[in-house]
Amino acid sequence: MIKKHNKAKAHKFGMVIDLDKCTGCGSCMVACMSENNVPFKENETNKKDSITWMHVYRLTNGKSFPDTEICYIPRPCMHCGGKGDHGHSPCVSVCPATATDYDYTTGIVSQIYTRCFGCRYCMAACPYHARYFNWWDPIWPSGMEKTLSPDVSPRMRGVVEKCSFCFHRYQAAKDTAYFEEREDITEDEYQTACAQACPANAIVFGDLNNSEHEVYKLVKPDPYHGGRPKEPKAFRLLERLGTNPKVYYISEREWVRKAGDNYVKGKEKDHKKHNTE
């Protein structure tokens, strides 16, 4: 029985965000904060100190009216697998305390708050700014501590935190599967809070290894090229770094797709050549 469960096919949970659908409303950020007991301060004007596991950035094409276009881009943790999904994520490989690790059965990059001692190497290593440091102990407005989720442990001062792809929901779904003596969970049993909260259905979550899941159908990841999407409209942030993120973006607009990576002016063609090699 034990062996059967551990030999189950490995998942690779990932997310696809359709940037043409995203209106920038910020529902995903709110849902994420309340789901994951993310602390906040009375005064959040200094955005460098704010903790936002899911963060919506605003992009423009830099043109003046009437050609101005705006795109909102939600950014959770990318759960990088590194080349070949060997778990050589930027943050995991630098952590001196093994407070963050790569789960080969789910593809999720964990963060263990009790193990973290706050050196913030991972924050420096993360190219997506997805990691946040707790500069203060969380203080909840009186009465609000009763609304905290018991499934997510609150953090303390001096540790790093980040998006966990709502991993506690996977744990709960697994519990149900064990109870009903099923071998695996279904697509709808494990969904992140942001995906469920998105009113435009721009965020889709699922198993990138499962060809029947929506995320797979949307981007068709190519396992022979580090998970790069076969779908031409899809892209990943900073693809050329080889971090192999599990968060894919879709956009019809070329300037948005280009904004996903840094290109030196006039050198786009060279990069394209490099990519296809």
Added chain:
Amino acid sequence: MSEIEEKIENSSVNDDKVGLAQENIKGDSGLGLGVIFFILAFVVFFLSGWLLFPKLLYSKKQQPFNFNHRLHVQEMGDCESCHSFREDGSFTGIPQIGMCVECHEEQLGDTKDEEIFVTQYVENEKEVPWLIYSRQPDCVFFSHAAHVIGANMDCKTCHGDIGESTISKPYEVNRITGYSRDIWGKNIWGIKKHSWDSMKMDDCAECHLKETQSKGACFQCHK
């Protein structure tokens, strides 16, 4: 005089000095006393460290009243009768008063503990503030379904002979960490004879490594 010869001469001088010192000690009874004092002090500090330190480290609390597990297992049949799963696969842990009331609406026996239970909690419809011996730290996710249903493990493997107990032992809490003593285990050195003697992460990892060939990723048991 060569260097070597000088050394030899010096050393012989030193030897003489040592010889003199030894003669002095032979007549000094203070050394014997010193040894005895050293041994005595060692014994005192060793014993206080061994016996007193655990007492200082843990504070003791009594449960609201005694619970007779043996009697209830006899009456109900097994652990699952009271400690059950919810429909979503989560574990109920210690049952709430609603389950107890199914039998204990009125006093069934004549023990003092049951009297406390019925008069203070059942009649006032108040939950019993049990102190949970096996409560894990907040960062731990433990799936009873995975272990009991998935892996067919016995309750005893982790919880020991709690089902045989007739009284509730005092709840001991670590003054520094705030965790129950059952997590570290009774033995202050961490030596265990049975699988249920302690419930630390190392104990989980030990069994996981043996049974699944891997300690598992962090998020398997952390939240």
